[in-house]
Structure formats: C-alpha cells, structure tokens
Amino acid sequence: MIYFxxxxxxxxxxxxxxxxxxxxxxxxxxxxxxxHGRKARKLLENAREQVAxxxxxxxxxxxxxxxxxxANNMILKGFEGRIFVSAIEHxxxxxxRKDTTIIPVDSNGxxxxxxxxTLLSTVNLPALVCVIAVNNETGVVQPIDExxxxxxxxxxxxxxxxxxxxxxxxxxxxxxxxxxxxxHKFGGPKGIGALVINGSLQLNTLIEGGGQERSLRAGTxxxxxxxxxxxxxxxxxFNWETLLPLQQHLEENLLDICPDAVVFAKKTQRVSxxxxxxxxxxxxxVQLMHFDLNGISVSSGAACxxxxxxxxxxxxxxxxxxxxxxxxxxxxxxxxxxxxxxxQCIAVWASLFDLQNQKNIxxxxxxA
Ligand code: PMP
Numbered sequence: 001m002i003y004f005x006x007x008x009x010x011x012x013x014x015x016x017x018x019x020x021x022x023x024x025x026x027x028x029x030x031x032x033x034x035x036h037g038r039k040a041r042k043l044l045e046n047a048r049e050q051v052a053x054x055x056x057x058x059x060x061x062x063x064x065x066x067x068x069x070x071a072n073n074m075i076l077k078g079f080e081g082r083i084f085v086s087a088i089e090h091x092x093x094x095x096x097r098k099d100t101t102i103i104p105v106d107s108n109g110x111x112x113x114x115x116x117x118t119l120l121s122t123v124n125l126p127a128l129v130c131v132i133a134v135n136n137e138t139g140v141v142q143p144i145d146e147x148x149x150x151x152x153x154x155x156x157x158x159x160x161x162x163x164x165x166x167x168x169x170x171x172x173x174x175x176x177x178x179x180x181x182x183x184h185k186f187g188g189p190k191g192i193g194a195l196v197i198n199g200s201l202q203l204n205t206l207i208e209g210g211g212q213e214r215s216l217r218a219g220t221x222x223x224x225x226x227x228x229x230x231x232x233x234x235x236x237x238f239n240w241e242t243l244l245p246l247q248q249h250l251e252e253n254l255l256d257i258c259p260d261a262v263v264f265a266k267k268t269q270r271v272s273x274x275x276x277x278x279x280x281x282x283x284x285x286v287q288l289m290h291f292d293l294n295g296i297s298v299s300s301g302a303a304c305x306x307x308x309x310x311x312x313x314x315x316x317x318x319x320x321x322x323x324x325x326x327x328x329x330x331x332x333x334x335x336x337x338x339x340x341x342x343x344q345c346i347a348v349w350a351s352l353f354d355l356q357n358q359k360n361i362x363x364x365x366x367x368a
Contacts, residue, residue, distance in 0.1 A: 002341045004291075004298045006273055007136050007164060007332035012228070013187035015235035020228040030221055031210065044223050049193060050230030051181075052203075055173040063195045063213045064226050068092060068163040068182035070206075071195035072130070074217070075159050075178055076100075078203030081126030084119055084156070087317035089132050093161055094313065097176050103129070109140040109318045111320050113150060120154035127156035129178075133165035137314045137330055139274025140265045141169055148175060157201055162194075166233075168240045168271045174198055181286065183225065187335075188232035190227030238335040241356040243272040246333065251275055253346040258353045262324060264315065273334055278327040279349075282356050287329050290355070294348045299330040 004009070023043060028036030045059070052059040065071045069092035074097045076083060080268045085093055086103045094100075101119060104112050111131060120127060129151050131142050144160060151158040157177035165171060166186045173179065178201060183191035195216075209218030251263050254277055264276040264279070279287060284300035291298045315325040331345060 002296045002344055004296055004331045004333055004341075004345060006334040006337075007139075007185075007188060007330065008299055009184045010187050010334055011336060011345050012189060013232055013235055013335075016183075016188050016228040016232040018268075019231035020224050022226045023227040025368065026223060030223065031212065039048075040223055043222055047226040047230035048225075050113075050234045051226075054233040055196060057196055057198060060073060060214070061196050062196055063197070063216045064221055065193050065195055065217060066191055066222070067184070067193035068161060068180045070162055070217075071180040071182075071193050072096065074195050074206050075128070075180070075197075075201075075203065076130065077206055078155070079126075079128045079201070080204065081128060082123050083114070083128055083130065085130045086132065086142075088135055088137075088314045089130060090136060090161060090163065091135055093130050093132070103131075105317050107319050109135060109138055109265050110268065111142055111147060113143070113146060116147065116150055118152070120156055121157075123154075127154070128159055129156050130159045130161065131355070132161040132163075133171060133179075134168060134271050136164050137312055137328075138276045138318075139164075139266045139270040141165075141231075141269045141271060144171055148172075151177075164271070165364065167237055168273065168274075177201055183232060185231035187235070187238075188231055189225050189228040192222050192229050194229070240272050240334075243333060243337070246337065246339060247272050247275060248343050249339070250331070250345065252350050257346070257350045264318070264320065264328070266277070273332055275331045277329055277331070277357070278324050279329070279353065280324060280327055282327055282352065284326060284328055287327070287352060290352045291329075291348055294351070296345055296348055298345075299332070300328060 001160045026040050026043055028040035030041040048059045048062050051062050072093040073096055075185055082101050083097050084101045087105050088109055104114050106112055131146055131147055134141055148158050160176050160179040162179045163182045163185050166181055179194055184190040203214055207218050255261055258279050260280050262278050288300050311322045311325045
C-alpha cells in the first residue's frame with residue numbers, strides 16, 4: 001500500500017513514538033501535588049517548552065487542546081466581537097458562529113485583501129479575522145504577512161489556522177494574535193494540538209471544570225500526546241522543499257496523460273506536498289476507488305460525510321464549477337514518499353484514464 005494522504009494525517013516519526021512509549025510509564029496526574037503528580041507536571045511543562053521553543057513564543061502562550069478543531073472552536077466561540085472568516089477555511093472554523101462574515105477569495109484561492117480592508121473599515125466592535133495559512137485541499141499558501149498588516153491597520157486580531165503549515169512555510173509566529181496547530185499533521189500523534197495566544201486576547205472558556213491550562217481548557221491533560229507533539233517539533237525537521245521536484249514530476253505526468261485535467265491553483269504559491277487535480281468526467285469516488293483497488297490511498301478533494309460526496313466549499317469559493325469539483329482528487333505526500341511511489345501513482349492515473357476512454361468508446365459504439 002502506498003500512502004498519499006499526508007494532509008489527512010501523517011505517519012508518526014520515530015522520535016515522537018519513542019518519547020511517547022517512555023511516557024506511558026508516567027503515572028501521576030499533573031494537578032496532583034505529590035511526587036508522582038510533580039513528575040507528570042514536569043514532563044508536561046517540558047513538552048510545552050519544546051513547543052514554545054519551536055515557535056519562539058513564551059511557554060505560557062500555549063494551551064494544549066485535542067487538536068486544531070478544538071483550538072479553532074475555542075478562539076472563535078470564545079471571542080467577544082465580530083468574526084471574519086475566509087471562505088476556504090476548514091469546517092472547524094468556517095461556520096462555527098452564526099454571526100460569521102465570510103471573506104471571499106479569488107480564483108486562485110487567495111483571500112481578497114481589498115474586500116478584507118472594506119469589511120474591517122465598517123466595524124467598531126473588537127474584530128477577529130481567521131485565515132488558514134495553508135489550505136488542506138489545495139495546498140494554497142495565504143499572504144499572511146500582508147493580512148497581518150491589514151489587521152493591524154484596522155486594529156483587528158488575526159487568528160491563523162496553521163494546521164497544514166507547520167514545517168512547510170515560514171511564518172512570523174510570534175506576531176500573530178493567535179494560531180492553531182495539530183500534532184498529527186507533522187509527525188506527532190492524533191488527538192493533541194494547541195491554541196497559541198500571543199498578547200492579551202481575552203477568551204470565554206469552552207470547556208469548564210478544573211483549572212487546567214490556566215483555566216482556559218479544563219480536563220486532565222493529554223500528557224502522552226503533548227510529549228509526542230513536543231518530540232515531533234524537537235526532532236530533526238524534514239525539509240519539505242525536497243518534495244518540489246516530485247510534485248513537478250507528478251503534475252507534469254498527470255497532465256501529459258490527461259491533457260484535460262485541471263491542477264487547481266497550479267500557478268499560485270502552494271506547498272510542495274499537495275496536488276489537487278480533477279479528471280473531468282470521472283467522479284472523485286470512482287477515482288478514489290480505482291486508486292484504492294490498486295494499492296494507493298488518496299483522498300477526494302471534496303469532504304465526505306455520511307457516505308455522500310459533497311462538493312468542496314473551497315473549490316466553490318474559487319469559482320470552480322460543481323461539475324468539475326465533483327471530479328477532484330487530492331494527492332498529498334511527505335517524508336516517506338519516493339519517486340517510485342510517485343511513478344506508481346502516475347501509472348494508476350494512466351490506467352484510470354485508459355479505462356475511462358475505453359468506456360467512452362464503447363458507449364459511443366453502442367449509440368452509433
Ligand atoms: N484545520 C485544518 C487546516 C486541517 O487540515 C485540519 C485537519 N484536517 C483541522 C483544522 C482539524 O484538525 P484536527 O484533526 O486536529 O482536529
């Protein structure tokens with residue numbers, strides 16, 4: 001089996017696995033005052049330091065959560081004021097609040113900066129802008145520095161969903177009002193992430209109970225997860241740039257085989273590990289099954305819920321027709337991906353294309 005779904009989740013790196021296995025022997029609850037509790041607290045705070053060091057922010061700015069979904073919910077529901085969210089956000093940010101104002105994107109999936117300025121110029125309440133740094137479906141990178149400048153001109157907070165960005169792009173982490181991370185997107189375990197708040201953003205709490213995480217997020221902390229996340233960020237980091245030639249090789253070949261195919265946002269700045277492509281006339285689920293039957297795990301560009309393929313709100317916001325969007329495929333890769341894997345993926349795409357052409361020829365013959 002070949003894995004081409006890194007944007008859904010990545011393999012756990014050995015460094016993180018080892019650290020977690022060791023941590024399983026830690027008995028105490030970090031809130032307990034006895035020696036066992038203190039030991040657990042030390043491990044948890046050490047993990048927090050590791051995360052903080054990676055992003056060059058003070059450790060107290062980090063609140064551990066169950067992942068990016070919770071962190072996005074926490075900031076958006078906890079913020080008192082007006083919320084502006086880009087049209088291409090992950091579902092965990094998009095319509096979390098009914099009073100959300102959507103910021104449109106252009107045909108390349110980039111936030112419309114002039115519209116953002118116009119929107120912000122009309123508010124007098126505290127405002128929070130939420131933008132995904134790297135889109136999970138297309139890999140498109142947002143101009144976060146420019147958005148930050150606009151937010152600061154209009155006195156608005158900027159929250160960045162960086163779930164897909166960590167390690168892949170450079171951001172001025174300590175200048176963002178807040179950001180979200182999720183360990184399983186960079187070699188850590190599932191079920192742990194963080195909301196990082198820089199400065200003095202006041203939030204209403206989502207989960208109440210004990211006073212953990214400076215009373216921002218009650219509940220006994222996921223120490224093993226936090227240790228896994230800290231270890232993933234202190235391990236020697238993968239250079240995502242090394243995937244660029246593979247991405248180029250993949251896309252050139254896929255387009256050579258099927259010249260009508262569309263690579264979404266091809267000319268825009270994208271991360272090196274994501275190819276969102278559509279083979280017109282072949283539904284995503286048919287493509288996905290064909291790849292699966294041939295030993296390759298890819299994802300449909302559209303989000304699947306209850307067995308139905310719904311068209312992607314991301315592609316829709318970019319002005320892509322529903323017809324084409326229903327044929328979208330997301331191929332995402334990472335540190336274990338080899339040129340042979342990419343060639344295998346190309347071969348399976350070619351066989352899908354041939355199969356489809358044969359079907360079309362047979363269909364035409366039947367009606368001739
Ligand atoms: N935001 C983005 C951009 C994502 O890609 C994801 C995961 N697909 C999430 C948020 C949610 O992350 P988690 O799985 O940690 O809840």
